[in-house]
Each structure stands twice: as C-alpha cells, then as structure tokens.
Amino acid sequence: MTITRHLDDATLMSFAAGSLPGALAAVAAAHVAMCTRCRGEVAIFERVGAALFAELPAAALHRSYPAAPEPSDAPSASRPGALREVSPPLGRLLREGLDAVRWRWIAPGLWQHNLPMAGTGSLHLIKGSPWVSVPDHGHAGSELTLVLRGALLDSTGRYGPGDVADLDDDVEHAPAADAGGCICIVANEHPARFRGPLARLLRPWHGM
C-alpha cells in the first residue's frame, strides 16, 4: 500500500514551524510518521525554520551556564516509516487500537468517536459502512482527514490507509466509504458546519 495523497505545503510549513492548531498537528504528525515523501519535505521546512531562527537577534542570558550533565543514551526513537493503522504519534490517543474503540451511532451506517482535545480544534474518529457518505459539509478553517483503515472516496478521488485529505475551507465535500468501509481520523480547526436537512438532525448533539 503506497501513500499517494499528501499534506499541502502550507500545512507542512505550519507543522514544521510548530504553529499548526493541536488537532491538525496530531493528524499531520500521524501522516508524516508514515510518509517518506512528507518527512523529506518537513526536513526542508525545518531548515527554513532554522534559517529564520539563526537570524533572530540574540537575547542576552542572565544566568551562568549550567554544569554539563553526564551524557546518557537517550531512549532510541521509534523509527518512522512503517505503515500501520495507529501511527505512533496517535499511540497515546488510541492505546487499545481501532478494534477497541467505543463507537457512537450518528446516522445509518455512520459512527463517531470523539477524541479528547484540550487544545485548539476538534479530533474524532469516523467509521462508515460501505458506500455510506458523511453529510456534505464545509469548514470554518482547515480540516485534515487521515484514512486509518479501508478507503474513502470523494469528489477529488480515492484515499487509502495513510492518505490524507487536506482541503481548503472553500471546498464542499461529501466523502463516502468505499466497498470495504472506512475508518478515518478527522481534525477540524473549528467544528464543521453541516449543510442540508441531515445537518439540522446531527448538529444539536454531536458537536461536529
């Protein structure tokens, strides 16, 4: 399985800058951990950050420098690159894996699980039965959707595991699960605004 749908350059820039809102950063980190291409781009974006950092006017230090501690081997970092359902950056949120998620029914063939997010934005898992579509919605601000299992189809194409849909806020889209169903993680900078009659049904109690 190859990742073919990537993060937008503007998203990668903010991610490397450390200025992406929390929910979006979680999904971006999950994609980057699995995606060789985006990891290479992030390395270049970090170089841009380093160039700006190096040109900051120095702020004088007022304390004497601390004593050098004994160097110790830091715990070895988990190697990114493997394509797995729960990308390491999401490990803390999805400790038990996708099969242990307690789903909440929100519409025929559609389930949701909210992930706790104290920071900016909202983060949730969506599970769709084959061919079931999420109601058409637009977004205030940005949205990132990362496929974890199965595949998602929308007007812009097909998304398999590891693929991310990074859409501008002027894009109206109605993604549907493909024949095998789909589980994805969705980050919104702001809650999505559903359109149409189903919207009025969903909005009051699901906070999407």
Next chain:
Amino acid sequence: MADLLRRIAERADPAAFRELYETFGPRVKAYMMRRGADAGTAEDLAQETLLTVWRKAALYAGDKGSMTTWVFTIARNLRIDRLRREVPWQELPEGRLAEASGDPQPDEAMADKERQERVQAALAELPAEQQQVVALAYLEGLSHSEIAARLDMPLGTVKSRMRIAYQKIRSALGGLE
C-alpha cells in the same frame, strides 16, 4: 559546528557544552520570547533545550544535517510541550532529519553549509508579503487562521503565499519534483 557536536558526543567535553550554550543559548531564548514566554521562562527553556541537545548528542553525531536545524527542532518541540500544555499527540523525534537520511533527498549532494546559505538567500529574496506570512508562522507561532486575522486577508491568500514562498525556496535548493 559539526565538530562541536562530535566533541560533545564522543568526549563529553565540558568546554564543548559551554561553547554550545554560548553559541545557541541567546538565540533559543530569543525564539522562546518571540513565541510568548517571559524572559525568565525563555531562559529556562533555553537551558532545557541545550541540555537535551547535550544528552542526545550521541544519537545524532553521524547526522549530516545542520546542527542549527537540530537545535531549532528541539526548541520548537519543547515550546509546544511547555507553552501549550494541551498537546495530545507525541511529537516526532527531533532526529527526523537524521532518520530520514536514508530517504532520497533531492538536495543530498549539496554540502550542508551551502544548503543553509541557499535557504537564507531564497528567504531574503522573497517579496515582503511572502516573508511576512513565513515569519508569522515560524517566529510568532501563528496558525493560518490567526495569520489571516492578523493581516485581515482570506485564509486562502495566506496559504497560497506560503506555498509560493516554499516553491521558491525549494527550487533554490535545486529540488526536482
């Protein structure tokens, strides 16, 4: 600079730690202050950043990447961790550059110093309106929406300026794509 890292990693040379501290400390402090920390907190975070560099040096001694980039990523991650307590996800290791070194890098052949100079030159050549959005993202820590609000422009304009700026930097590096 790479020599400094090697001295830290191989010999645990206390003089090397002092050099590291004096070279990067003032800039890490300035970075933390730009991103909202008061002077005292910024200095604490600068110390912590450089202690992390010191502790992890052995892991990155073979890294062909820039030491400045490595210090920047550690400072960035620490700031996310400390100034915004709500982060739900685990950051990627700061050694991503090193770990990614097996990946094909379009600019692989270029010496690191030259790469850094090209990035700096490309940044300097950007039109002011593109420099502005890039600086707001990297130095002020503003999200796309916050930049749009600050500059009173559509979100799409902010993103397209970022994309154009990046494409210019990328092509200055001789990126293929």
